[in-house]
Amino acid sequence: MVTHGSVGSRLSKILTQRCDVLINVPVLKDHDGAGVTIALKNMYGVIHNPNKYHPNGCNPYIADLNMLPEIRTKMRLTICDATTASYEGGPGYKPEYTWKNNALIVSQDPVALDYTGWQIIERKRAEKGLKTLEGDGRAPHYIATAADAKHRLGSNDPRRIAVVDV
Amino acid sequence: MARELDAREGQSPAVHGERGPLSCALDRRSFLQCALASGAALGACEFAQLLAPIPSWAGPQKQDDSRFTVEAKFYQKLPNKKIKCKLCPRECTVGDRERGYCGVRENHGGTYYTLVHSRVCAVHIDPIEKKPLFHYLPGTLAFSLATAGCNVNCKFCQNWDISQVRPEQVPADYAPPKLVAELAKQHNCPTIAYTYSEPVVFSEYLMDAADAGHEAGIRSVVVSNGYMQEESLKTAYGKMDAVKIDLKAFTESYYKDVVVGELKPVLDSLVTLRKMNKWTEIVYLVVPTLNDSDAEFGGLARWIKTNLGVDVPVHFTQFHPEYLLKNLPITPVPTLERAKAIADAEGLHYVYIGNVPGHPAQNTYCPKCHRMLVERVGFTASRMLIRKGSCPFCQEPIPGVWHA
Numbered sequence: 001m002v003t004h005g006s007v008g009s010r011l012s013k014i015l016t017q018r019c020d021v022l023i024n025v026p027v028l029k030d031h032d033g034a035g036v037t038i039a040l041k042n043m044y045g046v047i048h049n050p051n052k053y054h055p056n057g058c059n060p061y062i063a064d065l066n067m068l069p070e071i072r073t074k075m076r077l078t079i080c081d082a083t084t085a086s087y088e089g090g091p092g093y094k095p096e097y098t099w100k101n102n103a104l105i106v107s108q109d110p111v112a113l114d115y116t117g118w119q120i121i122e123r124k125r126a127e128k129g130l131k132t133l134e135g136d137g138r139a140p141h142y143i144a145t146a147a148d149a150k151h152r153l154g155s156n157d158p159r160r161i162a163v164v165d166v
Numbered sequence: 167m168a169r170e171l172d173a174r175e176g177q178s179p180a181v182h183g184e185r186g187p188l189s190c191a192l193d194r195r196s197f198l199q200c201a202l203a204s205g206a207a208l209g210a211c212e213f214a215q216l217l218a219p220i221p222s223w224a225g226p227q228k229q230d231d232s233r234f235t236v237e238a239k240f241y242q243k244l245p246n247k248k249i250k251c252k253l254c255p256r257e258c259t260v261g262d263r264e265r266g267y268c269g270v271r272e273n274h275g276g277t278y279y280t281l282v283h284s285r286v287c288a289v290h291i292d293p294i295e296k297k298p299l300f301h302y303l304p305g306t307l308a309f310s311l312a313t314a315g316c317n318v319n320c321k322f323c324q325n326w327d328i329s330q331v332r333p334e335q336v337p338a339d340y341a342p343p344k345l346v347a348e349l350a351k352q353h354n355c356p357t358i359a360y361t362y363s364e365p366v367v368f369s370e371y372l373m374d375a376a377d378a379g380h381e382a383g384i385r386s387v388v389v390s391n392g393y394m395q396e397e398s399l400k401t402a403y404g405k406m407d408a409v410k411i412d413l414k415a416f417t418e419s420y421y422k423d424v425v426v427g428e429l430k431p432v433l434d435s436l437v438t439l440r441k442m443n444k445w446t447e448i449v450y451l452v453v454p455t456l457n458d459s460d461a462e463f464g465g466l467a468r469w470i471k472t473n474l475g476v477d478v479p480v481h482f483t484q485f486h487p488e489y490l491l492k493n494l495p496i497t498p499v500p501t502l503e504r505a506k507a508i509a510d511a512e513g514l515h516y517v518y519i520g521n522v523p524g525h526p527a528q529n530t531y532c533p534k535c536h537r538m539l540v541e542r543v544g545f546t547a548s549r550m551l552i553r554k555g556s557c558p559f560c561q562e563p564i565p566g567v568w569h570a
Binding site for chain 2: 089091
């Protein structure tokens with residue numbers, strides 16, 4: 001059992017005992033509670049009780065969870081699978097709300113990656129004539145929490161994020 | 167959750183073989199391990215021997231056994247294969263292949279299922295005083311069981327290793343309602359108690375087990391947080407013979423920050439139980455600095471007096487640091503005595519102090535002549551003087567269910 005703020009969880013032994021380094025490989029998806037699920041929320045997969053962390057758009061649970069030393073110190077890189085991404089109806093797979101985005105998004109900063117992925121999803125939503133996530137009552141506020149002075153897990157400031165297409 | 171009730175005995179509260187004398191799930195191997203590890207007081211071996219010849223006991227079960235999965239009773243279907251759960255005030259909206267907050271209910275293609283029907287992860291034979299129910303069949307045993315899961319997440323939970331996990335994360339076995347009734351009867355338990363974790367989340371099982379129990383002449387009692395919708399409360403707890411509700415605090419802020427729930431629905435549940443005429447006792451776990459002010463004790467006592475009456479037993483119980491609240495000390499006994507003094511002064515008739523062995527406020531006294539009527543030592547009633555529901559000295563009626 002490890003704790004930080006709102007979070008108290010048991011961690012997978014794969015993370016705590018077998019691995020020195022965690023490379024996070026999430027999918028770029030819409031999420032009915034959190035708004036989006038990309039790098040930071042993917043860590044719900046290493047704990048025993050993710051069901052307890054969905055109230056209030058998963059905020060501040062996502063940020064608090066990523067503060068656990070076992071996660072924070074081991075996660076060195078995120079490679080987001082954005083080849084097929086979803087812009088609505090997530091997190092479950094709904095073929096009608098996915099598109100072939102044909103991209104990988106790679107960053108050492110999971111907050112910057114989530115912010116960037118969020119913007120990609122918002123652009124696709126606008127293209128499809130859907131409301132913004134804010135307008136839908138589910139803006140991913142957890143991203144700002146992860147970047148705040150209490151967490152400092154990365155940057156959500158677009159002026160400090162360089163998106164490099166390769 | 168069963169937190170308070172277990173705060174003292176809860177040093178070896180509930181669950182797995184190595185944890186306590188009766189801490190075993192219903193499979194033979196666990197029972198044997200348990201007995202070997204603890205020298206089981208009631209005898210896990212004896213338990214296992216009793217189980218084996220029972221035809222309905224099918225032996226150890228796989229965790230993916232489909233018999234655990236039964237359609238849920240309280241939910242509403244929504245478009246796009248989603249559902250809205252109507253069991254507790256949380257009203258989780260759950261997409262296909264997802265689970266609700268409790269972690270024990272899952273949406274399969276737009277139909278919601280409980281995953282914990284007959285999936286018992288803890289079973290003990292406890293004195294009913296341990297629930298605690300003090301005015302209900304004192305001196306008797308309760309066949310006490312739990313499944314995994316809970317609809318809140320109290321930072322002080324003592325049984326978090328069963329309440330805050332999903333069913334597949336804890337050893338469990340198949341204990342269908344008839345088997346439970348049969349075992350309760352064999353062990354001379356006049357009641358089945360649904361306890362330890364949070365029975366709200368296994369309502370379907372509890373209802374079926376209560377029916378099987380009643381057919382066999384066994385009553386049912388539930389130990390619950392009362393965080394339910396009115397409809398599910400009436401339907402599920404309508405089948406109970408007595409109820410113990412953990413009223414965890416008297417402020418919404420505590421419910422939000424410490425419990426991850428809400429106070430108002432719990433108060434509503436208490437009022438509903440009163441209207442249903444269910445024998446109900448209240449436990450208030452006193453946590454130092456978080457819910458121990460005079461104002462809270464006074465507000466609580468006045469609310470109970472106004473809404474439920476002065477005869478509802480109220481147990482102020484001692485907190486022990488556990489789970490996510492290890493930074494606070496054990497509740498000082500004078501704090502509990504202050505709570506009792508305030509509630510007494512408000513006019514409540516039966517105010518107890520719990521988890522403090524040997525404290526005189528564990529006993530029941532006649533509100534009129536003040537003589538001791540039930541003496542309790544540990545979790546057993548050592549003297550029981552109430553006759554025909556009245557004080558033998560002054561004939562004052564003492565509310566409760568005193569005789570089978």
